[in-house]
Amino acid sequence: MSPRPELTSKTIKIFAAFVQNLRDRDSLVRRLLRGLGWVTATPLMLLHRLPAVFAAGCLLLLAYSVVGAGGLVLLLVLPTVGWVVWRLAHPESAERVAAQVRGRWRYRRIYRKHWPAVAAGCGLTVAGSFGRQVAPELIGVTAHPAADAVRVRLLAGQSPADYADRADALAHAFGVTQVRVRSDEPGTVTLSFSTGDPLTDPIPQMRLDARAVDFEALPVGFTEDGDLYRLRLLYRHVLTAGMTDSGKGSALWSTVRALAPAIPSGVVQLWGVDPKGGMELAIGHALFSRLAADDEPGDMVRLVADAADLVRERSKRLRGHTRKHTPTTDEPFVVLVIDELAYLTDYQDDTKLKHQVNKALKIVLSQGRAAAVSVLAFVQDPRKSVVDARGLFPTKIALRLDTASEVEMVLGKDAWERGAHAEAIPDSQPGTGYVLVKGDPTPVRLRFTWVTDDDIRAMAQQFPAAQPAPRRHGFTVVTDKDGESGAVA
Incomplete structure (x- = not known):
């Protein structure tokens, strides 16, 4: 039976109107079809492009249908609270896991x-x-x-x-x-x-953990990757080179601050040498067990010589028993802090004293690590003629320097080509420098924390040495190894 002509004509007219509506972008039919397409395609797009988001949405809908709105809120809050507690209790492990998760996503x-x-x-x-x-x-x-x-x-x-x-x-x-x-x-x-530069702004001080101080991993600053930089000081010597206003004070006091919680117990002793009349170290004199801070070189040379005697004495007692001394309150870890090394080794006029201090310093540098006597030295001029023993420092840090050749004097050959452009560090970033991490020839850029004079005074008051170097009427007393003392202007 053939269709009636009037029905066929109506069907053709409806179809023609439908097609016409499809051609019109603002027609109701076009908008309905477009909406239906989005409703259908969106879950498929999420499933293809963001499977984790799609799965999370499905799980949320399932959880809502099973436990209701209250249970859903609880399920969302508990992981957040757990993460916050984890970050507060064990920040390093939490950050390590977070880095792995972020890494997988970015991969x-x-x-x-x-x-x-x-x-x-x-x-x-x-x-x-x-x-x-x-x-x-x-x-x-x-x-x-x-x-x-x-x-x-x-x-x-x-x-x-x-x-x-x-x-x-x-x-x-x-x-x-x-x-x-x-x-x-x-x-x-x-x-x-x-992906950014976390060293642009000054690095605030880190919270001190008075319960335990790891002398082989002292938190002193951050690297350009945003990671905490830990300085190994026990069984090492550290030489930091930098021109005037490069931030050597930040490097010095960041390290002292990391050591500070262990100072009152006596398990670590700071011996300080400051040729600039005490301008750098005297502000924290209570932290030091011994302090020679004067323009008179004799007392400073004597302190370095006493450190060499201590190294020889300990080495003799350790011989045949152990290869490394473990610091105790009776036999502490001694850190010899020398603010301007070049004055002792090169600039002073007394040839005899210069010879004595170079000889004593080389004994400490060559034998002191195993005896738990470390040198933390700072210098402006890193030339070999000035710092003859610079090769005996396993850890060398280059703050802002004058030329590319000075970078290689501090960090070694090819350091500049590998990216240690210390001469390009801006004046606005004191305490920024480059260091070589053991086993990696590529220099790492870092910045030490910023420690103010008020911070040093507060630190000296909170963590004084068991027997600090005393001050009498503006004089700093330099105590020798036998307990004798003499006033130094």
């Missing part, structure tokens, strides 16, 4: 997605079978507060230098300010993508 969303094209554009791929370009494998990403550390497995024939040569191109490709390259182990390289 999936940023680096895995763009790495093949970036590697090819920077010339880091090799030709594979059938003419296909093979990119280096991304092992993983750790997200630090101000940098992403991306570990890459080297392809055959590649070296870390290949990546260092393309660091600028990699930085531009990923839209970051800087890319630093270091090699942690054979066959891999770590690319540090800087």
Whole structure:
């Protein structure tokens, strides 16, 4: 039976009107279909692009249907409270886990997605079978507060230098300010993508933990990745070089402040030498068990010589029993703080005293580490002729210096080429410098905490030495190893 002509005509007219409405972007039909498409496509898009968000939404709906609104709020609040408690109780482990989680997210969303094209554009791929370009494998990403550390497995024939040569191109490709390259182990390289600069502003003081002080991991500042920098002082010597107003005081007092909670018990003693008449160290004199702060070099030389005698005495007693001395209140960890080393070793006019102090200092530097006697020295002029024993300092820190050649005097050959541009540190960032971390030839930029004069006075009042160097009528008393003393102007 054939359809009636009038129905066919009506159907054609309705279809034509429907098509006409589809052509009109503002028609009701077009808007309804567009809305229906979004309603249908949105869950699918979330499932494809953000599976974690989609899954979380489904879980929230399921939780709401099972436990209701009150239970849903509780489920959301408990993890937050738990995270806050964790951060307060164990901040380092919490941050380590958070860095791993952030790293996985950034690996999936940023680096895995763009790495093949970036590697090819920077010339880091090799030709594979059938003419296909093979990119280096991304092992993983750790997200630090101000940098992403991306570990890459080297392809055959590649070296870390290949990546260092393309660091600028990699930085531009990923839209970051800087890319630093270091090699942690054979066959891999770590690319540090800087996402910010946490060293621009002064670093506030960190909370002191009076319960325990780790002499091999003293918290003194932060690195350019935003990580806490811990200075190893026990069984080490540290030389910090920097021109005037470079922030040597920040490096000195940040280290003393990290040691301070252990000073009253006597397990650590500070012996201070300040050729500038006490301008730097005398403000915290109560922290020091011995303090020679005067323009008269004889007393300062005597203090360094006493440190050498202590090293020889301890070494003799340790021989055949142990390779390292463990500090105690009876046999403390002695830190010899020398504010301006060049005055003792080169600038003073008395040739005899100069010879004596250089000889004593080399004994402390060469033998003192095992005897738990460490030198914390500061100098403006790092030349070998001025600091003859600079090679005996395992840890060297370069604050702002005058030239690139001075950087290499402090940190060694190729340090400047590897990024230690200490001569370019701005005047507005005192306490900023570069240090070499053991096992890594790439210098690390760091900034020490800012310690004011009032902070030093408060610290000296809170953590005085068990037998501090006394002050009498404006004179600093220098006590020798036999307990005798003499007033020094």
